[in-house]
Amino acid sequence: MKTLLKIVSLVGLLTTIVPSFLVFADIITLDTNKLLMILGTLLWFISVPFWMNKKVE
Amino acid sequence: MAKSKITEQLDSVEEYERQPVPESKLKSWKSFLGMYAGEHTAGTEFVIGPLFVAHGASANDLIWGLLIGNILAVLSWAFLTSPIAMKERITLYYLLEKISGKKVTTVYNLVNALMFCFLAGSMIAVSATAVGIPFGLAMPTLNDWLPNSIGWIVAVVAVGGVTTIVAMFGYNLVSKFANIAAPWMILVFVASAIAVLPELGVHSFSDFWARANDTIWTGTPLEGQSQFTFWHIMFFAWFANMAMHIGMADLSILRYAKKWYYGFNSGAGMFVGHYIAWMASGILYALFLKETSFSTEFAPGPIAYRAAGIAGAIVVVIAGWTTANPTIYRAGLALQAIRPDWKTWKVTLVVGLITTVASMFPALVMKLLDFVALYGLILMPMGAVIIMDAYVIPKFKLKQYYAETFNKSANMAVVIAWGVTLLFSMWLNFSFGVEIFFLGLPGWFVAAALYLISSYFIQKNKVAGGAE
Numbered sequence: 001m002k003t004l005l006k007i008v009s010l011v012g013l014l015t016t017i018v019p020s021f022l023v024f025a026d027i028i029t030l031d032t033n034k035l036l037m038i039l040g041t042l043l044w045f046i047s048v049p050f051w052m053n054k055k056v057e
Numbered sequence: 058m059a060k061s062k063i064t065e066q067l068d069s070v071e072e073y074e075r076q077p078v079p080e081s082k083l084k085s086w087k088s089f090l091g092m093y094a095g096e097h098t099a100g101t102e103f104v105i106g107p108l109f110v111a112h113g114a115s116a117n118d119l120i121w122g123l124l125i126g127n128i129l130a131v132l133s134w135a136f137l138t139s140p141i142a143m144k145e146r147i148t149l150y151y152l153l154e155k156i157s158g159k160k161v162t163t164v165y166n167l168v169n170a171l172m173f174c175f176l177a178g179s180m181i182a183v184s185a186t187a188v189g190i191p192f193g194l195a196m197p198t199l200n201d202w203l204p205n206s207i208g209w210i211v212a213v214v215a216v217g218g219v220t221t222i223v224a225m226f227g228y229n230l231v232s233k234f235a236n237i238a239a240p241w242m243i244l245v246f247v248a249s250a251i252a253v254l255p256e257l258g259v260h261s262f263s264d265f266w267a268r269a270n271d272t273i274w275t276g277t278p279l280e281g282q283s284q285f286t287f288w289h290i291m292f293f294a295w296f297a298n299m300a301m302h303i304g305m306a307d308l309s310i311l312r313y314a315k316k317w318y319y320g321f322n323s324g325a326g327m328f329v330g331h332y333i334a335w336m337a338s339g340i341l342y343a344l345f346l347k348e349t350s351f352s353t354e355f356a357p358g359p360i361a362y363r364a365a366g367i368a369g370a371i372v373v374v375i376a377g378w379t380t381a382n383p384t385i386y387r388a389g390l391a392l393q394a395i396r397p398d399w400k401t402w403k404v405t406l407v408v409g410l411i412t413t414v415a416s417m418f419p420a421l422v423m424k425l426l427d428f429v430a431l432y433g434l435i436l437m438p439m440g441a442v443i444i445m446d447a448y449v450i451p452k453f454k455l456k457q458y459y460a461e462t463f464n465k466s467a468n469m470a471v472v473i474a475w476g477v478t479l480l481f482s483m484w485l486n487f488s489f490g491v492e493i494f495f496l497g498l499p500g501w502f503v504a505a506a507l508y509l510i511s512s513y514f515i516q517k518n519k520v521a522g523g524a525e
Binding site for chain 2: 012013016017019020021023024026030031033034035037038040041044045048049052
C-alpha cells in the first residue's frame with residue numbers, strides 16, 4: 001500500500017513538472033499545463049501525508 | 058471537553074528552551090534538508106526574484122552573484138552556526154543570557170522578536186496576494202506603503218490567523234508540513250518559469266542567454282529603483298539570512314542536529330530557494346512587466362496564477378505559510394526567553410497577532426530587500442559576540458559566559474559591541490553613502506574587536522582577583 005502511495009506521489013510530482021517542458025516544446029498549451037499542474041498538486045497532497053513523516057524522529 | 062483537550066495538547070508542546078536538547082530528541086539530516094528547502098523556498102522568493110529585475114540586475118551579475126553569495130551563506134551556517142549549536146545545544150536566547158545577562162538579552166529578544174514579526178508579516182502579505190485573486194482584490198503597487206483596501210486587510214487577517222494557529226502547535230508540526238510541501242513547491246516554481254519562457258521569446262535552450270540579457274535581467278532598473286550590481290546581489294544572497302547564520306538565530310534549529318555538518322543542509326535552501334526560485338520568480342515578473350507595459354502593480358499571487366493557474370496561486374499561499382510558520386515560532390522563542398514561565402503557545406499567539414497587523418502594510422513587501430538587510434545587520438553583532446566568547450575569549454584567559462559566571466544582569470562589553478557597531482554602520486551609511494547591503498561585513502569585525510577589547514578591560518581585575 002505504501003509503495004502504491006509513493007508511486008501516486010511521484011506521478012503527482014511528474015504531472016506538476018513535465019507538462020511545462022511540453023509547453024516549452026510547443027506540444028501542449030499553457031492552459032492544459034495549468035490543468036495538469038493542479039492535478040499533480042492534488043495527487044501529491046492526497047498521497048504524501050500517508051507515507052512522508054510517518055516515522056517520528 | 059474538546060477545549061480542555063486542545064489546551065492540554067498545546068501545553069505539552071515542549072521545546073527545550075532552557076536546557077540542552079536531549080540525545081533522544083536529535084533529528085536526522087533529512088529533517089534539516091526538508092526544513093531548509095521548505096523554509097527558503099518561500100513566499101518572499103516571489104518578491105526577491107522580481108525585485109532583482111526591478112533593480113536592473115544584469116543576467117551575468119545575477120548568475121555569479123547568487124552563486125558566490127549562496128556558497129558563502131552555506132559556509133557561514135556550516136562553519137559558524139553549526140559548531141556552536143553542537144557545543145551548546147541551547148537556544149540563541151539562553152546562550153545570550155549566559156554571556157550578556159538578562160537585561161541585555163531582554164532588549165535583544167524584543168528587537169529580534171519584532172524583526173521576526175515583520176519578516177513573517179511580509180510572507181503573510183505575499184500569501185494574501187494569492188488568497189485575494191478569486192475576490193478580485195485590488196493589489197498593492199511598488200509605491201504602496203499603507204493598506205490599500207478593506208479587502209486587503211481581511212485577506213491578511215485570514216492568512217495570518219491560520220498561520221498562527223499552526224505555529225502554536227510547535228516545531229514538529231511546522232517541520233512536517235514544510236517537508237511535505239517542499240518538493241512540490243520547488244517543482245511548481247520551476248515549472249511556472251519554464252512554461253512561460255516561449256512568451257518571453259525563448260523557444261530553445263540556445264535562446265535563453267540572449268533573452269535573459271535583453272528581456273528578463275536587462276541591467277536597466279525600473280523608474281524610481283536603484284541600480285543593482287554583482288556586489289549587491291552577492292552580498293544580498295550571503296546576508297539575506299545573516300541573522301540566522303552569522304547572527305546565530307539558527308542555534309535554535311541546529312541544536313537538534315546530530316552532527317555539525319548538517320549545517321551544509323542549508324545548501325538545499327540556498328540553491329533551490331535562493332537560486333532557482335529567485336531566478337524563476339524573476340522570469341515570471343519579466344513576463345508580467347512585458348504584458349503590462351511595466352505596470353507598478355506588485356503582487357506575487359496574480360503573477361504566479363498567470364503562469365501556473367490555481368497551482369501557482371496555491372504555491373504562493375503555501376510558500377508564504379511554510380516560512381511564516383518557523384519565523385513566528387522563532388519570534389515566540391525570543392519572547393519566551395524573556396519570561397520562561399509563559400506557555401509557548403500563548404507567546405506564539407501574541408506574536409502571530411503582531412505579525413498579522415504588520416502584514417497589513419505593503420511597505421514590508423515593497424522594501425523587502427532593504428528590510429532583510431537591515432534585520433540581518435541589527436542582529437549580526439550578537440553572532441560576533443558568541444563566536445568570540447566561544448573561541449577567542451578563553452585564549453585571552455578571560456571568562457566565557459560572563460553574565461552567568463559573575464552573576465551580572467548586563468555585560469557592558471556586549472552593550473558596547475552591539476551599540477557601537479550599529480552606530481559605526483549608520484556612520485558608514487550616512488557619511489559615505491555605503492548601502493545597507495554592504496555594512497554587515499565590516500560590522501562583524503568591528504563587533505568582534507569591540508567585544509574582545511571591552512571584555513578585556515571589564516574582566517581584567519575580576520579574573521586577576523580570582524573571582525568566579
